[in-house]
Amino acid sequence: MDKYYFASDGSYGLLDDGSVIAYTDKWTLADWEEIENSLDSERAFIARGIFHKYQKESLAEMRKLGGYFDFSNEELEAERNAGN
Numbered sequence: 001m002d003k004y005y006f007a008s009d010g011s012y013g014l015l016d017d018g019s020v021i022a023y024t025d026k027w028t029l030a031d032w033e034e035i036e037n038s039l040d041s042e043r044a045f046i047a048r049g050i051f052h053k054y055q056k057e058s059l060a061e062m063r064k065l066g067g068y069f070d071f072s073n074e075e076l077e078a079e080r081n082a083g084n
Contacts, residue, residue: 020044022051 003015015021024031031050038046 018044020047020051022047023054026054 004012005015006012034046035043
């Protein structure tokens with residue numbers, strides 16, 4: 001089943017396995033500079049790394065949004081074991 005994103009600016013597109021939707025309220029100026037200064041081909045990887053930095057804080061919010069996000073089985077198992 002295909003998944004698409006629809007943004008408030010009217011843009012939309014296919015949400016593929018490499019896509020990252022991230023809750024960014026905790027991101028710092030340095031985080032955004034890293035995103036802005038990255039190559040297009042690296043941006044999703046970098047965004048995923050920044051997201052994981054704040055993952056524990058934003059996991060509940062991401063679930064509320066119902067967005068696609070990529071967690072490894074080890075991360076999901078660690079969350080279950082932590083009682084979250």
